[in-house]
Amino acid sequence: MFQGKRVMVCTAHPDDEIFCSGTIAKMVNNGNEVLLVVGTEGEKGSHDPTATPEGIAALRRTELETAAARLGVSSVIRLHYHDGELQYAADLKEVLFRIVRTHRPDVVLTFDPWKRYELHSDHRTIGFAMIEAAHLGANCWYYHEQMKDPGVACHKSRELYLFNCDEPNYYVDISDVWEQKLHAASAHCSQFGDKKLTENDVRRLTNRLNPNDQITIEPMHKMWQSDLYL
Numbered sequence: 001m002f003q004g005k006r007v008m009v010c011t012a013h014p015d016d017e018i019f020c021s022g023t024i025a026k027m028v029n030n031g032n033e034v035l036l037v038v039g040t041e042g043e044k045g046s047h048d049p050t051a052t053p054e055g056i057a058a059l060r061r062t063e064l065e066t067a068a069a070r071l072g073v074s075s076v077i078r079l080h081y082h083d084g085e086l087q088y089a090a091d092l093k094e095v096l097f098r099i100v101r102t103h104r105p106d107v108v109l110t111f112d113p114w115k116r117y118e119l120h121s122d123h124r125t126i127g128f129a130m131i132e133a134a135h136l137g138a139n140c141w142y143y144h145e146q147m148k149d150p151g152v153a154c155h156k157s158r159e160l161y162l163f164n165c166d167e168p169n170y171y172v173d174i175s176d177v178w179e180q181k182l183h184a185a186s187a188h189c190s191q192f193g194d195k196k197l198t199e200n201d202v203r204r205l206t207n208r209l210n211p212n213d214q215i216t217i218e219p220m221h222k223m224w225q226s227d228l229y230l
């Protein structure tokens with residue numbers, strides 16, 4: 001695996017990093033910097049009618065910070081959109097183009113927006129928008145006005161991987177960081193029915209295509225080739 005690279009992981013909700021957190025841990029442990037971009041506050045992530053959106057968001061923010069620390073993520077960039085309301089529109093794309101052009105990641109991971117039977121529109125939306133930013137951020141005529149701002153420069157990531165994917169073509173063996181993944185995922189205790197996270201819950205989120213597979217891999221769809229490899 002590469003070393004000394006900057007990696008950007010872009011998700012929709014404060015627990016979505018579970019889909020690829022083994023890969024995150026491996027990259028951090030190998031000396032790479034990982035930034036986590038989270039689109040929404042996750043304030044609808046509760047079935048408790050007595051809860052408040054503000055309270056749910058605050059709890060999930062704490063859970064996210066704990067999980068990110070356990071994975072060694074260097075910083076979490078929260079975009080503060082409302083849960084369930086991400087729109088594939090110019091304002092979200094402008095924000096993501098600016099983040100890519102400011103932090104200039106070598107590698108980007110995000111949701112596979114083409115995954116069949118994906119139920120959550122936020123997952124599809126953040127995937128579509130981030131893929132565009134990672135790919136087209138090199139073209140200065142997209143959101144051209146950003147070019148005037150200090151610290152902003154055209155950029156295209158050298159690698160792009162899609163997690164929670166429909167057609168995997170790349171597999172990351174995470175057996176050496178499985179315990180670290182479990183520990184980080186357990187921070188999101190509000191998101192599991194009885195407030196306890198089981199190993200099977202994590203296994204199901206890690207590999208939905210083969211949830212009973214005891215081999216600990218995270219399947220990805222690698223979008224384009226370069227000389228960097230996970």
Ligand SMILES: [Zn+2]
Binds near residue numbers: 012120123
């Ligand atoms: Zn989600």
